[in-house]
Amino acid sequence: MNDIQEIWVYLSASPLLHLTLTLIAFQAGNFIYRKSGLNPICNPVMLAVIAIVAILVATGTSYDSYIDGAQFVHFLLGPATVALAIPLYRQFDKVRKSALAIIVSLICGSLTAAGSAVSIAWLLGAGKLSIISIAPKSVTAPIAMGIVEQFGGLPSLTAVLVILTGVLGAMLGPFVLNLMGIKDWQARGFALGTASHGIGTARALQVNEVAGAFSGLAMGLNALATAILLPILWKLFF
Amino acid sequence: MLNYITLIFSCQLAGELIVQFFGLPLPGPVVGVVLLFAFLVLNRRFGKASQKLDASGIPVELAKVGDALLSNLSLLFVPAGVGIMVHFSLLKNDWLPLSAAILGSTLLTVAVTAGLMVLLSKPNKSEVLSSGKEKPDE
Known part of the structure; x- marks a missing residue:
């Protein structure tokens, strides 16, 4: 033996x-x-x-x-992301009807996510490297790391902050939504996907298909919005 | 079933190639979503009449593969999450401002986004969380 x-x-x-x-x-x-x-x-x-x-x-x-x-x-994360096209296709009529709400909420949500994270970290005295690295924390990891690299932040720190954001949003986001009395699945899913990317979407999918489709959509759109908006803001402020 | 697994992988591969080729600020799989969505639209319009589609016009076998992947989406984040163990030292310096920023900003983002969605979209009675449920979750 x-x-x-x-x-x-x-x-x-x-x-x-x-x-x-x-x-x-x-x-x-x-x-x-x-x-x-x-x-x-x-x-x-x-x-x-x-x-x-x-x-x-x-x-x-x-x-x-x-x-x-x-x-x-x-x-399998890659193929699973691609498969988000399926719930999105199933719910596309609803997405089309809410197009205006989606665009406005997305842009405001995206700016809130980056702006408030950077402001809170700065107010509490975080170092410059940490402040840069936290800016895209609500965006799915590969994009967030790419954005931070562009500004000279620490991509590996960003990866940790992104995961923590995802878990925290999936854990506490529903309580905020309940507190606000928001019962609409589209709004609940979209908010969770914007704030906490794929981990929020995984949570939303388990609870309701409409929420899951809107969350997946928000995750993809927020990645795009942040990748475009952050470099513009960066030039304005620094 | 294998052909739809191949289709999903091909969408991701094509997505990665498009991102690299055009230098897009997006992950390959997100472009893959657009490609698979385009397939679904085109397939419904031009696909063989004999194929089995579900109620929303998605090939039954493709829906099976996709739902199998998505019903376990949480699992797929675990390996990346474990990566935190390597980077704890990075968090040490600024742990207080960073955790406060994550907590405050994430909850604020949920509130702002959901609040605007509700304000701007027409109320839809059939798609809401039933208030009779003991504990509203998600």
Whole structure:
């Protein structure tokens, strides 16, 4: 019989271990999320990330060897984004009818996201690098990192801030919406997608298809709006 | 089913190529969304009459593939989320202003965007969260 250490060395060299860990941790997170009645506080992404980080730290595993396995899950993010065309197509009549509301809310939401993040960070004395890196925090990660790179920020810090924004928006956004008494699925989905990109959209899709379609639309449009508006604002202010 | 998986991947690949070629400020998959949407529009108008479409005019098999991907969308963010462990040291310097900015700005953005959507669109009674539900979620 091989001793445990040898088995561990063998397993940790194969992608299977961390791929399976990702699936199990997520399903455990999802189980708690469903048990809670889809309570946004029990966000399954957050629960899974906490569990996995704890396990990796406890076993002294590096992120690089983790991502060797988890990249197979990560890769599907692209095709899943493309598939957002399906709910969008199903709900397109509604999108067309709300075109004006969509455009105005998008531009104001996009400016609020970047403007308020930069102002709060600046008022509380964050360094210049941090202030630049937080500006596109509501935008899906690849775009946000590209924007920040343009201004000389830290793309890897932006990636962290983007994920935190997504999880926080998906967790607390619904409470803000309830507090404001907003019951319209289009508005709820659109707000969640604008503020917290794909993680907000994942949440919206689980709750209602109209909300999911509007959230996916908001995510794509906000990526575009921020990529165009931020460089213009940057030139005006700096 | 395999042909629709191929279609989705092809839309993403074409999206990546278009973004690179024209230097667009967008991720490839977002352009892929536009391409798949265009396919759905064209397919409904010009596609074979014999194909199986669902109620909204989407090929049944494509809807199956897409819904399978989207029903697990949250899972796909987990590996990127775990990446936080590498970057915690970056957050150390400015953690207070950064967390306050994320919290304040994200909630404000949700409020502004949803508030404007409601103000500017006509009320639609059939598409709202039912108030009889014990806990309004999402």
